[in-house]
Amino acid sequence: MSDKIYGLMAEFNTPGDVLRAAKKVRAAGYHRWDVFSPFPIHGIDKVMGLKNSMVGWVSLAMGGGAFVSGFVLLWFSNAFDYPLIVGGKPMFSVPMTFVPSYILMVMGGAIGALVGMLALNQFPRLHHPLLHKARFELVSRDKFVIVIGSTDPGFSLTETRQLLESAGGLNVDIVEDKD
Amino acid sequence: MTNDSNQPAPLNLSRWQAAPGLLMVVGTVLSAFGLFASPQEFGFSWLFAFIFYYTIALGALFMVLVHHLTDAGWSVGIRRFSEHLASLLGWPLVAMFLPVAALAPKIYSWMSVPAKEHLIAAKAPVFTTPGFYITSAVFLAILWFLTSRLAGLSLAQDKTGEAKFTHKMRFHAGWGIVAFALVLTFSGALWVKALQYQWYSAMYGVYFFGSSVWIGLATIYVLTVLLQRQGYLKGLVKENYYYYIGVLLMGFTVFQAYIEFAQYFVVWNANMPVETFWYLIRENGNWWTVSIILIFGHFLLPFFLLLPQKIKSNVRVVVPICLWMWVMHALDLAYNIFPALHPQGYPLKWIWLPLAALAFQGGFLGRIFVKKLHAHPPYPAKDPRLLEAMGVNPHLANELAGADVGGAR
Numbered sequence: 314m315s316d317k318i319y320g321l322m323a324e325f326n327t328p329g330d331v332l333r334a335a336k337k338v339r340a341a342g343y344h345r346w347d348v349f350s351p352f353p354i355h356g357i358d359k360v361m362g363l364k365n366s367m368v369g370w371v372s373l374a375m376g377g378g379a380f381v382s383g384f385v386l387l388w389f390s391n392a393f394d395y396p397l398i399v400g401g402k403p404m405f406s407v408p409m410t411f412v413p414s415y416i417l418m419v420m421g422g423a424i425g426a427l428v429g430m431l432a433l434n435q436f437p438r439l440h441h442p443l444l445h446k447a448r449f450e451l452v453s454r455d456k457f458v459i460v461i462g463s464t465d466p467g468f469s470l471t472e473t474r475q476l477l478e479s480a481g482g483l484n485v486d487i488v489e490d491k492d
Numbered sequence: 493m494t495n496d497s498n499q500p501a502p503l504n505l506s507r508w509q510a511a512p513g514l515l516m517v518v519g520t521v522l523s524a525f526g527l528f529a530s531p532q533e534f535g536f537s538w539l540f541a542f543i544f545y546y547t548i549a550l551g552a553l554f555m556v557l558v559h560h561l562t563d564a565g566w567s568v569g570i571r572r573f574s575e576h577l578a579s580l581l582g583w584p585l586v587a588m589f590l591p592v593a594a595l596a597p598k599i600y601s602w603m604s605v606p607a608k609e610h611l612i613a614a615k616a617p618v619f620t621t622p623g624f625y626i627t628s629a630v631f632l633a634i635l636w637f638l639t640s641r642l643a644g645l646s647l648a649q650d651k652t653g654e655a656k657f658t659h660k661m662r663f664h665a666g667w668g669i670v671a672f673a674l675v676l677t678f679s680g681a682l683w684v685k686a687l688q689y690q691w692y693s694a695m696y697g698v699y700f701f702g703s704s705v706w707i708g709l710a711t712i713y714v715l716t717v718l719l720q721r722q723g724y725l726k727g728l729v730k731e732n733y734y735y736y737i738g739v740l741l742m743g744f745t746v747f748q749a750y751i752e753f754a755q756y757f758v759v760w761n762a763n764m765p766v767e768t769f770w771y772l773i774r775e776n777g778n779w780w781t782v783s784i785i786l787i788f789g790h791f792l793l794p795f796f797l798l799l800p801q802k803i804k805s806n807v808r809v810v811v812p813i814c815l816w817m818w819v820m821h822a823l824d825l826a827y828n829i830f831p832a833l834h835p836q837g838y839p840l841k842w843i844w845l846p847l848a849a850l851a852f853q854g855g856f857l858g859r860i861f862v863k864k865l866h867a868h869p870p871y872p873a874k875d876p877r878l879l880e881a882m883g884v885n886p887h888l889a890n891e892l893a894g895a896d897v898g899g900a901r
Contacts (some may be wrong), residue, residue, distance in 0.1 A: 365801060371798075401763070407758045411753070 317490040319442040320346075320462040321473050322449065322462025323482025328354050331457035334480035335360050337460060345462035349452040356366065371429025372422045383414030412441055442490050501719035512862070514857040519852025523744070526845040531840055532833065534849075535595035539830045541849035542588050544822055547700070549585060550676055551681055552577035553710010554701075557672060560658075560665035566736060568881035569728040570716050572580060572871045576641040576864040577711065583634040584860050587891050588853050589632060592683070598623060601832070602689040602834035613689055619689065631679045638668045646872055653874030676701055684825075691770045695755035701750035707821040709741045710814040717807045721823065724870035728882050731805045738804025740743065741814075745798060749791035752824075777837015782827050790820040822850070 317400035319406065325331040328350065335348050339362050340464070348357060391397060404410055441459065443449045452458045461473050470487070477485045526534040552574040559567045559574075597603045602612055603621055617623045641664045649657035677697030685696045691697075716737060720729045759767040774783055794813055805810050826846065830838055872878065 367802065408757050410759065 317488040318458050318463045318470070319488040320465075320468070320476060321447065321470070321485060322443070322458055322460045323477035323480070323485045324448065324451070324489050325453075325457040325459070325482060328457060330359055331459065332357065334459055334477070334482060337480040338461065342467055343465050344467040345468075347460055348435065349449075349458040349460065351453055351455065351457075354459055366430075367433060368426055369428040371432075372425035375425025375428070376422030380414045380418035382409050383417035387413065415435045442488050445474050445491065446486065446488060447483060448486070463490075500516070503724040504874075505718070507723065512859040515851040515855030515858070519848045519850075523852055526848060530842075532598045535592065535599040535844075536833050537829060537846040537849045538591045538595070538681065539727055540577065540822075540825055540846050541853045542585070542592055543579065543825055543829070544850060545588065545853055546585055546679075546709050547704040547821070547825075548707050549578055549580045550591060550672075550704040551638075551706070552712060553581060553639060553642075553672060553839055554705050554708060554789030555667045555712060555769065560642075560662045561669060563662070563877075565877045565880035566733065566876045568877045569725055569733060569871050570712055570737070571644065571863060571875075572868065573715055573719065573861075574712060576861055576868075577641040577715075578706070579643040579864070580857050581626055581632075581639045583636070584633050584857055588856070589628070591814070593625065593628065596607070598687075600624070600686060600703060602686060606819055607778070615693055615697065618682070619686070623797040627678070631675045631682075632670050634675050636673060638664065642668070646870055646875075648799060649875065650869055650873050653876075654889060655876050658876055676704065684828055687829060688770055690766065692767055693759070693770075695751055695758065699748070699751045699755055701742060702751045703824065705822065706741070706744040706748045707817060708746055710817040710821075714811055714814045715739045715743060717811055719870060728871055728878075734805040734807060734810065735894045738798065738810055741810075742795075742798040742804065745791065745794050749795070752791075773831050776831075776835060777836055779827065779831055782823060782838075784818065788822055788828060789816070790824055794820075 321335070321386075331348060332354065333419060335357065338346055339360070348354075348361060350357075387407050387410045391399075396404050398404070398434065448456075449458060461468060461477070466480065467473075474485050497799060509621070523538070526537065526879075531766050555567070556571060559571055560562070560793065575617055592599065602619055602747050603624070605612060607613060614620050618627050642661055643662045645657045645664070648822055654767070677700065680700030684700070685691065685693070713734070716725070716729055719725050720733075756771065759771055773779070788825065794817060797809065798804060830846075
């Protein structure tokens with residue numbers, strides 16, 4: 314076992330238990346922690362105090378950027394760099410430019426949402442310290458797990474363990490940070 | 493959200509009771525004056541106001557139909573007053589259509605061109621004077637029957653709570669959505685698009701649909717807020733309602749603009765005189781200003797304001813946007829209707845006449861709506877989906893989060 318510690322994990326048997334424990338963890342002032350569950354628990358984001366994801370902003374920036382670049386590209390290529398009459402239409406006009414730019418915007422927004430989601434999740438990632446824990450596999454079966462990261466300023470092996478145990482956590486265990 | 497003690501006192505609107513009557517009086521006086529001054533100007537203004545309220549009622553009817561067709565749960569809370577709005581499509585809007593019917597020969601220029609002109613002959617038998625009246629009567633009769641069935645069955649369920657009424661309403665929504673689509677498309681063509689009968693646009697029905705649902709949703713949003721604040725929907729309508737309606741409103745803002753742009757784009761791209769003339773006269777005089785205001789005010793402003801997720805349930809922002817949408821919708825209808833009469837720009841000296849027609853019809857329909865609202869329970873009291881809509885069996889998560897963040901979301 315290496316010295317480096319990723320965090321502490323605790324198991325819970327029911328969604329109710331994990332929700333009550335999550336409330337206590339949040340009240341204790343932790344920031345770098347997460348709840349794992351076999352299925353979505355409605356309203357857990359509110360209990361954990363999670364903020365809205367930033368993905369929307371990435372999507373907006375990428376979509377807006379794609380729209381503007383579409384406009385500029387059509388103006389540059391069709392009206393500025395190599396003026397070409399197509400179908401008797403003006404070299405540059407908004408109705409003509411709008412449709413391709415709009416479609417680029419949809420594509421940019423979609424790619425922004427995907428890339429933003431991957432980046433914020435720190436993907437692609439082939440490995441995670443939690444995957445070393447045999448009992449962690451139970452979160453895809455019938456257990457609920459809270460993990461508190463050691464990078465949290467309030468993290469302490471003794472106090473955090475006490476908190477998790479007092480919140481009803483079973484099998485509280487150290488998660489080692491090894492590759 | 494869970495804590496009612498810090499809610500503000502119920503909104504009291506009793507001092508507004510006289511407003512509909514006042515609007516009717518002012519509207520009647522000015523409209524009568526307008527009718528004598530210029531029957532044609534009056535006819536166009538009355539048609540404009542009629543279409544304004546007609547589209548709101550159609551939008552509400554769409555929400556009721558979709559509620560039944562999708563077997564929705566959450567929208568039970570807003571269904572009753574949507575039914576009242578939709579059932580304005582019964583005798584009240586028929587009554588409001590009568591002046592249009594009476595003045596039709598002055599409003600619709602195709603009635604006075606020779607019937608053998610190809611553009612008219614090709615559209616016979618609808619584009620004949622009897623054809624116009626018969627078709628209009630059929631449209632209004634279908635809507636009257638459909639809305640009265642939906643509202644009547646819903647009220648019948650209030651007494652017994654039997655599930656068979658839900659099934660019956662679903663049956664009527666089934667044929668109703670088809671009838672709705674056909675009547676909406678053809679009435680938009682017959683009553684509005686035909687003002688310039690020489691024009692072609694396959695997009696017009698979709699445009700009319702998008703506009704109707706858009707303004708219907710804006711109206712429903714405002715009414716939901718008003719009724720909730722007055723305490724009629726207490727315990728039923730929560731923030732998630734505002735969010736859901738707000739999302740739909742945002743969606744239809746985009747959809748309506750997309751369709752209106754697509755119509756313009758197709759005409760612009762094909763560049764055929766039989767189509768472009770419609771847009772060319774809308775670049776004359778102050779119609780140009782109106783078109784620019786519509787691009788920014790009808791689409792871009794509401795779109796960007798409604799874009800952030802949390803805004804949609806912030807009634808302090810969305811209600812003013814909805815009121816703004818009414819102005820924009822009226823302007824959009826004016827842009828569709830009045831250039832047929834004033835192709836060189838709208839003479840502002842007549843502006844009081846459409847406003848008077850809006851005032852009278854608004855007062856008249858508003859009175860009937862409020863009367864219906866007071867006569868019946870404010871929501872379907874025995875709907876099988878009511879508990880689902882109220883969110884009974886609250887999740888433990890909501891309870892914990894509610895206590896945690898002190899009632900605010």
